[in-house]
Amino acid sequence: MPSTQLNWVWPDEHGGMQGATADLERGVVYWFDAPGCACGDHDETQTIADFLKRGARFLSPPDDVIDEMRAALQPYAQG
Numbered sequence: 001m002p003s004t005q006l007n008w009v010w011p012d013e014h015g016g017m018q019g020a021t022a023d024l025e026r027g028v029v030y031w032f033d034a035p036g037c038a039c040g041d042h043d044e045t046q047t048i049a050d051f052l053k054r055g056a057r058f059l060s061p062p063d064d065v066i067d068e069m070r071a072a073l074q075p076y077a078q079g
Contacts (some may be wrong), residue, residue, distance in 0.1 A: 006072050010065050018059050020069065022048060024076050026079075031058040048073050 009019040010034075019032040029051050031044040044058035051057075052073060054067060 006069075008061065008065050008069060010061055018061070020056075020059070020061065022069070022073055022076075024048075027056065027071075031056070051071055052077050067072060 004024045006022040006024070007019065008021075011016045016034050018034070019029045020033070022028070023030065024053055027048050029048060031046065031047045033043045046057055052070060061069070
């Protein structure tokens with residue numbers, strides 16, 4: 001059975017990490033600033049459709065990550 005989640009991680013400008021997880025069943029992207037810290041859950045949520053239309057609204061992934069996310073999520077666009 002195919003995964004219902006897709007994940008991306010990239011370095012930020014301060015030497016830390018940022019990331020995103022797409023929950024395909026719920027149709028959302030969860031954005032994480034400093035994933036893996038004991039700070040809690042995701043920082044922001046965005047629909048896949050909104051991401052595909054407007055781009056990343058909460059963090060600034062590098063262009064190659066944005067391109068990869070768009071390609072992976074396009075088949076799951078709703079509405």
